[in-house]
Amino acid sequence: MITTRKIATRAAEVNVLSGGTGPDLLFLHNAGGVTAENPFLLALAKKYRVFAPQLPGYGDSGDSDNIRDMLDVTLHSFDVLEALGLEKPLLVGHSLGGMIAAEMAALRPREVEKLCLIASAGLWLDAYPVPDIFTLLPREFPAYMFHDAEAGAKIMATGGNMNDPAFLIPFLVTNARQLGMAGKFLFPIPDRGLKERIHRIRARTILVWGDSDRIFPAPYAQAFKSLVPGAELVSIPDAGHQVVLEQTNAVMAAIGRLG
Amino acid sequence: MKFTWFNLMPWPHLPDDFREKNRSVWVDIDQALFDPVKCHEVYNDYLDLLEYADQLGYDGVGINEHHQNGYGLMPSPNIMAASLARRTSNAAVVVLGNSIALYNPPIRVAEEFAMLDIMTGGRFVAGFPVGTSMDTNYCYGTIPGLTREKYAEAHELIIRAWTEKKPFAFNGRYTKLRHVNLWPNVLQTPHPPIHIPGGGSVETYDFCLDNTYSYSYLSFSGYLRAKALMEGYWNRVGQRNADQSPYRAGFAQTVFVAETDEEAERLYSEHAFYFYNRCLHVYPGFADAPGYRTIKTIQSGNLNQYMRPNYPTLTWKDLVDGGYIIAGSPETVRQRMEELIKGLHVGNIFLLLHVGNMPKDKCMYSTKLFAEKVMPHLRNLHPEHASDNRFWCKPIARRATPAPVGQAEMVPAQ
Secondary structure, three states, X not given: XXXXXXXXXXXXXXXXXXXXXOOEEEEEOOOOOOOOOOHHHHHHHOOOEEEEEOXXXXXXXXXXXXXXXXXXXXXXXXXXHHHHOOOOOEXXXXXXXXXXXXXXXXXXXXXXXXEEEEOOOOOOOOOOOOOOHHHOOHHHHHHHHOOOHHHHHHHHOOOOOOOOHHHHHHHHHHHHHHHHHHHHHHOOOOOOOHHHOHHHOOOEEEEEEEOOOOOOOHHHHHHHHHHOOOOEEEEEOOOOOOHHHHOHHHHHHHHHOOO | OEEEEEOOOOOOOOOOOXXXXXXXXXXXXXXXXXXXXXXXXXXXXXXXXXXXXXXXXXXXXXXXXXXXXXXXXOOOHHHHHHHHHHHOOOOEEEEXXXXXXXXXXXXXXXXXXXXXXXXXXXXXXXXXXXXXXXXHHHHOOOOHHHHHHHHHHHHHHHXXXXXXXXXXXXXXXXXXXXXXXXXXXXXXXXXXXXXXXXXXXXXXHHHHHHHOOEEEEOOOOHHHHHHHHHHHHHHHHHHOOOOOOHHHEEEEEEEEEOXXXXXXXXXHHHHHHXXXXXXXXXXXXXXXXXXXXXXXXXXXXXOOOOOOOOHHHOOHHHHHHOOOEEEEOHHHHHHHHHHHHHHHOOOEEEEEOOOOOOOHHHHHHHHXXXXXXXXXXXXXXXXXXXXXXXXXXXXOOOOOOOOOOOHHHHOOOO
16 A cells, blocks of 8 residues: 655655665656556555655656756755655666666766666667657657556556647646656756766666667667676566566566565 | 738748648658759748738738758848838838847847847847747757747847947857947837747746736647737736737738638638648647757647647638638628737737748739738727737838939949
8 A cells, every 4th residue: 555745855755655665675666657556666565665756747746946957856856755654665667767766876876876778768779769758649659658558558557638728738747847847857868877877876776678678679678788787688578668567477576586 | 800811931842642642741851852943932022912912001011041951942031021111111020020039149130130220220129039949949949848948049149239228248148248349229219119929838927027028929730829928928917017019929820812712712721721731831840849949838838849730631611710820801801800910919919921832823812812901900909909029029210212223324423
């Protein structure tokens, strides 16, 4: 069972989802956000005491004009840890959350000992340009996000009529808040110089990647593996960028390797 | 009234099946559709038309900035303005405008506008748009959620550079300059009048009122659909206890004039369809990057980008009856223009008399009819505000004139 609480950092009021018992785990969500019903969050809560702060602009967290760049959001994330009173939790991040987690581990290498980066953003390979998610229409997302686009479309269904202002306006507000914030780190190219700092990571690191990730295809997994000292890569078949939803058990097993 | 003859400078050679075979006229438009030799002719024709408008007595000739598109061929309107500065003599050169968040450092805009202000002898009106999301975010890479903050900082820097008469240091978040000291600096005092293209946000209304800038609504859906938005603006003007001068507002309208209503349809309908069906064919994913609009603006319910009509289904009659275009005989156009001017309470009109793939001769015909048979009847629709010159340029009386071409040969050798 997931509960919520509000904490405050200098940048924003933060809504934190938490639940479960076990080792402490901090989960940083992707650009789509996280809710209390998220199946991956529920799976984490079966094995860990999980904390999933919503980024400013997401869900019930406040907005923040004071977060403008990668350093701001990385320090904000440390402030969240501090406010939650967590000591060296297992740090897990998916996509945008992976990018932030990697920055945290590179910025303060002695404070992050166990790290799991799932389909992480943060690098750019000229030979494999990342699709511009900021131009995708709602109906186009499933094919990019899932190995099984048809099943994915059901998971991502917006459930509303885009021609009805009563649905459209709240939908656009949510989209503007969330992706407006994510764009500060991902737009127009999801690279904020991580490759210049990533060598500083000292954490034991597991990389988790879906084999058919169409956002950050396999060469990105290899790039992270070659840049993070000692990182271990777990490739998961029949999974796309939303590997956490498509192969939840396999991802849990991979995280389990960190002890 | 101030009538500005405005040219978007569209690419007139988009193929008939453009809409079916291409996803967007903007951002990722096919390079194979561009032809620089044809563009040489196009630019020449468009500059001819703007110069013709000056000769016919239009108050202004207008141009603007867009990037990577077949809708408007002016990544740098300042280059066109420089050309117009020499070949026009009375009309204001209206650059509406430069997307100031895109210039690094933004004093580039202050410098180039100062040069234009001087070259034209003060016949210059400046515009500071935020820019479309296509231009600002997708073509120029500005982070959507930071665009407005960057814009506000650029605005502050430009105005200070124009008005502070000694060097100063500027410690901005996006621009840091130790020595700001424009040289040359603007001719008009305190600076050229500024028009702000807006799309219905209260923040922009207030920005215009705070700074005595004219608010321009540059929509292509016509004056009937603009009513609610402009009422929002005038309500805000009232709430702020500002005067109701119509020159606080501008509106862009597509106009076609012929001898009769029937002739207008016969001559111009293909060009109107070209504009609405090809030039406005923007991929929805490029129209509005998340974070580009403020939450307040979205909540205001002004969702033009999402709820725009299905243009390909619109007939000439739909376009005319819906007010998208004003077209017909001089008398028809005069009546509709009067409705527009009074209904929206606007003093600045940006006339789109060139549209889409309209050839030069037809455009000159329409432009001349408007100047001679329509404009004179609309001149004094706001007599009580005739003396309001806050929103228009103030040229110097004795302006230099370019020497006639060929004169160099007549100068005796020393």
